[in-house]
Amino acid sequence: xxAVTQRIGSYLGGVSxxxxxxxxxxxxxxxxxxxxxxxxxxxxxxxxxxxxxxxxGTTYDDGKWFYIKRDDNEExxxxxxGTAINIWNAVSGTAATVxxxxxxxxxxxxxxxxxIITVQDTSIIIxxxxxxxxxxxxxxxxxDPERSVSIVxxxxxxxxxxxxxxxxxxxxxxxxxxxxxxxxxxxxxxxxKTEIEAMTGGHAGITVTKFANELxxxxxxDMDVHAEGGITNLDLVAVQDKVTNISDLxxxxxxxxxIKVVLTGANDSDYWVKFVAHDGVGGEGVWEETINPTVSxxxxxSTMPHELVNTAVNTFIFRQIDYVDRKVGDDExxxxxxxxxxxxxGGFFHNNRLGFISGDNVIMSRSADFYNFFFATAxxxxxxxxxxxxxxxxxPTSLNSVLPTAQGVVLFSENQQFxxxxxxxxxxxxxxxxxxxxxxxxxxxxxxxxVGTNINFVxxxxxxxxxxxxxxxxxQENPQVLDTSRVVKEWxxxxxxxxxxxxxxxxxxxxxxxxKEVFLYRYYNDGEKNIxxxxxxxxxxxxxxxxxxxxxxxxxxxxQGNQFTLLKAALSQSPEQAIIVNN
Numbered sequence: 001x002x003a004v005t006q007r008i009g010s011y012l013g014g015v016s017x018x019x020x021x022x023x024x025x026x027x028x029x030x031x032x033x034x035x036x037x038x039x040x041x042x043x044x045x046x047x048x049x050x051x052x053x054x055x056x057g058t059t060y061d062d063g064k065w066f067y068i069k070r071d072d073n074e075e076x077x078x079x080x081x082g083t084a085i086n087i088w089n090a091v092s093g094t095a096a097t098v099x100x101x102x103x104x105x106x107x108x109x110x111x112x113x114x115x116i117i118t119v120q121d122t123s124i125i126i127x128x129x130x131x132x133x134x135x136x137x138x139x140x141x142x143x144d145p146e147r148s149v150s151i152v153x154x155x156x157x158x159x160x161x162x163x164x165x166x167x168x169x170x171x172x173x174x175x176x177x178x179x180x181x182x183x184x185x186x187x188x189x190x191x192x193k194t195e196i197e198a199m200t201g202g203h204a205g206i207t208v209t210k211f212a213n214e215l216x217x218x219x220x221x222d223m224d225v226h227a228e229g230g231i232t233n234l235d236l237v238a239v240q241d242k243v244t245n246i247s248d249l250x251x252x253x254x255x256x257x258x259i260k261v262v263l264t265g266a267n268d269s270d271y272w273v274k275f276v277a278h279d280g281v282g283g284e285g286v287w288e289e290t291i292n293p294t295v296s297x298x299x300x301x302s303t304m305p306h307e308l309v310n311t312a313v314n315t316f317i318f319r320q321i322d323y324v325d326r327k328v329g330d331d332e333x334x335x336x337x338x339x340x341x342x343x344x345x346g347g348f349f350h351n352n353r354l355g356f357i358s359g360d361n362v363i364m365s366r367s368a369d370f371y372n373f374f375f376a377t378a379x380x381x382x383x384x385x386x387x388x389x390x391x392x393x394x395x396p397t398s399l400n401s402v403l404p405t406a407q408g409v410v411l412f413s414e415n416q417q418f419x420x421x422x423x424x425x426x427x428x429x430x431x432x433x434x435x436x437x438x439x440x441x442x443x444x445x446x447x448x449x450x451v452g453t454n455i456n457f458v459x460x461x462x463x464x465x466x467x468x469x470x471x472x473x474x475x476q477e478n479p480q481v482l483d484t485s486r487v488v489k490e491w492x493x494x495x496x497x498x499x500x501x502x503x504x505x506x507x508x509x510x511x512x513x514x515x516k517e518v519f520l521y522r523y524y525n526d527g528e529k530n531i532x533x534x535x536x537x538x539x540x541x542x543x544x545x546x547x548x549x550x551x552x553x554x555x556x557x558x559x560q561g562n563q564f565t566l567l568k569a570a571l572s573q574s575p576e577q578a579i580i581v582n583n
Contacts, residue, residue, distance in 0.1 A: 011042045014522075014534025016487050027487075035571075036534040038524035045538050048556060048567035052093030054079075055564045060086075062513070064111040065546035065557060068118055070310055077546070077555060077566055078308075080114055080125070083107045088566060089314055090555055096314040103306045103320045112445045117347045123308040124321075126356070128343045133300040134336055135325075140293030143258060145241030146222035150250050150257070151192070151215040153185045154235035162188050162229030162236045168202040168221050175199070188229075189215055211252035211283060246287070249273070254282035258293050269333045271378045289377060292330035298374065299323045299336075305344060305356070323371045329378030337363045337373040338388050350404040351427045353387070357399040360391045362411065362420055362434070364427065383428040391418050391434050400444040403455055407472045410437065410455060414444045417479075419472065437479050440468060449501035449508065456484065456508050458499055465492040465510065467499075467521065484521060488535045492519050502549035505571050511544040518544055541567075 013027030014036055035045045054060065063081035067090075070076075076096065078087035083104045087096040109129035117124050151164060156179050163176040175195035177188050193208045193215055202221060209216040217225065229236030242260040243249055249259065253275040262270050274290035277283055291297075301320040309317045328334055339358035346357040354370040356363050366372040367384040375385045391397050393416060401412040408421030417438045422431040441459045442448070448457035455470040467485040485492055496510040496519065507522040517537050524532035542558035542565065549555075552572040558565050 012036050012038070012532050012534055014536050015491065016535075017489055017491050018487060031534075031536040033538055034536045036522050036532065036536060038532045042534075045536075046554075046569040046571060048541070048569045051090065051566040051568055052088060053563060053565055054086075054088065054557065056562045058562075060545065060564055061559075062111055063545070064109075064114040064116075066116045066123070067546075067548040067550070067555065068123055068310065069550055070121060074310070074313060075550065075555075076310075077548075077557065079546075079557075080107060080111075085308065085316070085318055087314075087316055090566065090568070093566065094314055096316055098308075098316045098318055101317065101319050103302070103318055105302065106306050106320075115346050115447075117349065119349055121310040123310075124305050124347055124354075125308055125318075126305045126344055126347050128345045130303060131341055131343055132339050132358075133303045134296045134340050135298050135300050137297050138294055139291045139297055139326075140258065143293035144222075145258075146224075147219050148240070148257070149217040149223060149225045150239040150253060150259075151189075151217065151225070151227050152237050152239055152248075152250050153189060153213050153229070154237075155230060156183055156185050156188055156235070157231055158183070160230045160235070162192065163227070164192060164196070164236070164238070165226045166196070166199070166203060166206070166217075167224040168219070171202055173199050173201075173203050185213055189213075209254060209282060211250065211254075214250040214252060216254050216257070216282070246273075249287055250275075252283050252285070253277075255280055255285070258290065259287075260292075269329075269378055271329065271333065289328045289379070291326055291328055291334075295330050296326070296336070298325040299340070305347065321371055324369065324374065326374040327376075329375060333378035334375045337386070338390075339363055345398070345400050346402050348402045348404055348409065350409050353427070355387075355402070355409070357402055357411065360393070360397040360399060360413075361388060362391075362399070362402075362409070363388045381429050383426075383430075385429050387427060387429050387432045389420070389432050389434055391416075391436075393418075393436060395439075401442075401447050401457075403448055403450055405450070405455070405472055410448075410470075410472065412442055412448055412457065414442055415439065417442075417470070437472070438470070438481055440481060442468075446497060446499050449499055450503070451501045451506065451508055452503045456499065456501065458496065458510070460494050463494060464490040465494050465496050467492070467508070467510070485535070487533075491535070493517070498544075498547060500547050500549060502554075502571065504551060505549070507549075507571075509547060509549075511547045513545050514543055516540050516543055518547065541565075 010026050013024045015031050016023045016027035033045045035043050060079050060081050063079040065079045068076040075090040076087050077090045085098050109127045113127050113129045115126040158181050160179045165174050175192050177191035196208050207218040225238045227236045227238040242262050244262050255277040257275040260272050272290050272292050273287040276288050277285035307321050338361040342358045344356045344358050348355045352368050353364040364387040366386050373386050397413045399411050399413050403410045408419045411418040418434050419437050420434050443458045443460045446458045459466050469482045469484045471480040495512040495514050497512045501508045510519040519537050521535050523530045542560035546557040554569045556567045
């Protein structure tokens with residue numbers, strides 16, 4: 001037989017599970033501990049440097065691990081387990097100090113319940129185990145509209161009668177005054193005040209305060225007050241808990257007086273106002289829009305996402321966030337965010353807003369006010385107000401993940417993908433829109449990642465996992481979705497529970513807390529097409545509890561026997577990099 005030779009230029013094709021006659025010349029059946037590189041070819045994976053031992057036994061089994069970077073000297077690896085958060089400095093290996101002024105009761109979930117988003121020194125920790133609750137406190141627990149009345153006088157005419165009927169406990173008593181040629185508003189109010197203060201029985205004890213054109217009546221019992229005066233009987237009116245026009249409000253009043261303005265226009269919203277006296281007591285002042293005194297102030301901070309704040313080197317505080325209370329309106333004109341009574345399943349920052357996902361809703365804070373989820377006014381909607389919008393779909397939708405992109409915010413559920421966007425590029429309550437992107441199944445416990453301009457997510461079958469790559473192509477274009485793992489079908493373990501990416505190194509990696517093997521995909525794009533695509537696997541020294549990349553560094557937390565260990569490897573394949581350092 002003639003000799004047959006074949007030259008293979010490289011093994012940059014990585015692993016392929018296709019039959020041999022379909023494999024490309026540079027593909028292999030298995031590739032352990034290889035690192036494909038378009039410049040240096042297929043090289044041995046970098047070695048991992050031991051940084052510090054973290055703990056033994058089952059201390060951190062099934063823990064939620066996370067990574068925080070403040071600067072090159074402050075990189076942290078942390079874990080949530082039970083009611084505690086443990087953090088280590090990944091540069092020095094030093095254990096950080098975490099204090100809990102409040103909020104440990106929020107740490108009651110499993111690893112799949114937690115989502116963590118970080119901005120600067122603050123990490124927001126989301127626990128989807130329990131529902132969010134409204135604050136049980138009301139805006140004004142002492143508010144009783146039946147016990148406070150304003151008597152406002154208009155013009156005073158000679159011979160006109162000004163009368164007030166006050167009913168308390170079914171008994172009615174009257175105070176009245178008749179104007180003379182020398183009478184003015186001040187004298188009429190003084191007469192009425194004297195008669196009211198002289199009332200007996202259940203009417204005794206009514207507190208009467210006189211202002212420029214008003215008597216303010218307060219009592220310890222409910223009152224029903226009717227006032228009339230002048231030629232038309234409209235020059236003396238009683239204002240109890242509501243008016244139909246802001247011009248009916250007293251010019252002067254006592255500090256904190258609350259009245260509802262009931263508007264009759266089809267598109268008008270009723271609102272509440274409170275008197276703010278210049279001296280803090282009563283008299284001259286202004287009426288300011290306020291909250292319905294009988295509704296909840298806002299959110300129960302103990303059930304909302306908490307914050308982990310890096311206050312100094314190796315020092316953290318875990319505490320409740322002081323979310324902004326509702327300042328105006330009521331449950332109709334300024335309702336609670338739609339996540340109240342539901343679970344918050346994810347969070348993100350976008351367009352200078354903090355956003356949460358809950359059920360099929362996306363809820364974003366007021367612009368530049370991350371912890372405020374209420375409108376600025378109950379009378380109209382302004383561009384900086386919060387956004388609360390639902391995904392419309394014929395399928396059951398429960399959002400579990402979110403990724404902001406240049407085209408908009410990509411939303412993920414287990415069966416569909418959506419995009420939240422605005423035609424102007426700026427999200428506002430009136431312009432925000434959600435449309436369906438695609439209908440791919442996705443594993444809800446593994447967070448999608450972006451690699452440059454691509455979004456990668458995982459879908460599972462009972463026997464293996466698949467990785468899909470999505471490229472969004474504008475707000476009105478369908479995305480391009482590819483099965484990146486098609487060439488290694490049935491190769492990636494169904495036990496993977498973490499997907500990470502390194503855009504700088506054009507790679508993604510999948511790991512699982514019960515697996516020693518890491519599945520890694522690397523590619524190289526020349527600007528037009530991928531000229532290198534390769535799957536390889538790394539065999540780690542123990543089961544991989546956590547994996548993360550930052551620039552050219554990869555950190556891994558592994559468990560060997562009963563020992564948890566923090567490791568670090570350099571992904572850079574520079575030949576000058578020292579492999580062995582001799583002191």
